[in-house]
Amino acid sequence: MAAEDIDMILVATVTPDQAFPTVACMIQEQLGAHKACAMDISAACAGFMYGLVTGKQFIESGTYKHVLVVGVEKLSRITDWDDRNTAVLFGDGAGAAVLGEVSEGKGILSFELGADGSGGKHLYLDEKDHTIMNGREVFKFAVRQMGESSVNVIEKAGLSKEDVDFLIPHQANIRIMEAARERLELPVEKMSKTVHKYGNTSAASIPISLCEEIEAGKIHDGDVIVMVGFGGGLTWGAIAMRWGR
Template structure:
């Protein structure tokens, strides 16, 4: 059971980026045996964005930060910590966060990558609030970014149709007013790791041989079961912790893995589907970037306004999951 977060922080800025190249379902049908109707019915995805061959996660992050600066006029030189949520770093090390720090010339920032796969952005926000509310930091740059097409097996028709590339950037800053982080709930089930993984130095997990040749491997049925059984319980815990009734939640922003998963979570949680914001329809599953992308779409469409209470929930490989209730603006 998670304790209600102490909060002296709020999210002050947001920016996003997706690559220019649009890959439609019709184009996917020329790569693998599939078609637009089959993909839309099962996933809700119509298009996805692919990074260029020479475009990596750090480039996606830099573009998202630049978008944030354009939108909000944010200062970067006083950032004191950079957290990048990704499982597709340009290189194992140096960290993507270090690449961001040096690109923008941020003079005195700690820099670290964290890997919570598709829940990474929510984990990053939670950590930023924790660091700031403890008094250790005052301004944290949180990024959720993945270049999933770099690790996609394009011979696997069940997974290659899902993924795209993208990034989101948020500033979390100290506030003397009431903090905006109202509830937090984290969890994990490592036994589920065998259902969604990418092999690395080890070629086995829990005594079972790993495959995929370094590409992403996913058992979609097991991921679905995990999400629709775990997330509704997490939502219940968040509401109990915050003392908010479900009707006070203005928008639900889950990881945009698959529209059918989101529909099932909404049904089991009692959340009206029209309150759900998702980004997979035209961007695909961008892992750690899906939630900031969906949030920015909601802001642009006027569906998210200052003062709104947002329920964010990420879930993915590990298995890991993380939820937050935050006040926007």
Template sequence: MNVGIKGFGAYAPENVVDNAYFESFLETSDEWISKMTGIKERRWAGEDEDTTDLAYKASVKAIEDAGIEANDIDMIIVATSTGEYPFPTVGNMLQNRLGISKVASMDQLAACSGFMYGLINAKQFVQSGDYKNILVVGVDKLSKITDMTDRSTAILFGDGAGAAVVSEVSEGRGILSYELGSDGSGGEYLYLNPDNGKIFMNGREVFKFAVRIMGEASNRAVEKAGLQSEDVDMFIPHQANIRIMESARERLGIPKEKMSVSVDKFGNTSAASIPLSIAQELENNRIKDDDVLVFVGFGGGLTWGAITLKWGK
């Protein structure tokens, strides 16, 4: 059975926050932020728009794109680090918002790698034959857990959501290979500080880890698919930092024009990062049926994941 993305949708809040915003209260500048991270602006949700709201708006688009009804969804997997509550989960609340009763729903926490983890979990459930249409959502409202007094992290994060309906797809399409992993010894470098409920990151250590693992995981996923770098039509890395992304691209041997860049518009949106890039490239007609795509990300934990996928229903 070939399992892939049957429907896709994404959502970013309307409120745009540019780099100039930070100049009034942090020792930083638009020029420095742009040069060091590639970020020009990010989207922040308002106080009346929380994680489940973002997830719902992306999910409605994905279900419509799949050509199915909400009641055709038989499982929901939400990758997020910013649920409104420890429980009920975003998955539980999203199920209720979509009007779907009694289907399995859960949240999954792998930070910025979460969307890859969600896709692969969904793939296994569909291949088992027990489930047909699984809604996978990558969503985060990072603005509510960002320390605005910390110059090194305040500038990085944004809010957004992306959703995919994972189902059986036509012959030769869908998820071709994957690579998932974690290293708990690096958890101290990127975590949610229990003292203030905000993100803490050791930028130097995370940068070293990300530069290495993004390239390694991408290469392994491509090799597992029996492909080479020249077979890849679009490289979609986690949009954390343009320097990390460029390093991963170079290690994979992908030309610059084949890498998706949306970090300039959305910043780092954690589990929503890769979906927002997919949405951008679909809108720009840069992803077509039978294109080979490589997704790769890393996140707190420390976690990582990479997927090779042939696009199409």
């Protein structure tokens, strides 16, 4: 695939270099994808899920053939290094995927996106652009929503827990991740874990984990994968997909 084959660039991030031009436009220029439209999506750690679903809709409508979805964060820019509650949690990172047409029964089978603005006070940026988090409330929300959304997308796809081959959760906290895995009744080896290497990279964590599991040979053609994330907003998103073209 050449850069000119990309029709749309979607970048999920809450740490852009500036308000505008967007990161998506900067990537368009650097890639030489001059035919592509470009925009950023701000949905915190659920941003990559929002990007995948948005790209899916444009492809299924026939508007575009190829959509580049990027999750990228430089959380070191918005971390208060004097706050021991949050300074040890976050990392910088980036991951990307190109969406295109797939054969029947492959690709994104179902999805769920959601938001609860009343919980925004539990995870936000203060006037100094430092991340403020009520860890206890975010934990309760994440454990509940990650599990519920994972089950919901499986059911929407007409599948059962036994059909799931691999879980790629947002890499925020191992206890939250384990709660989602247990809700799906998956063995430990069927869940991606990269948080110990990179920390919480927000919108980048799911594409980074997906890439690592593919390169490790843990995801195969026809496998059913559940990807699920949550973030500030509060926002959440989950996708059930069958890997392959």
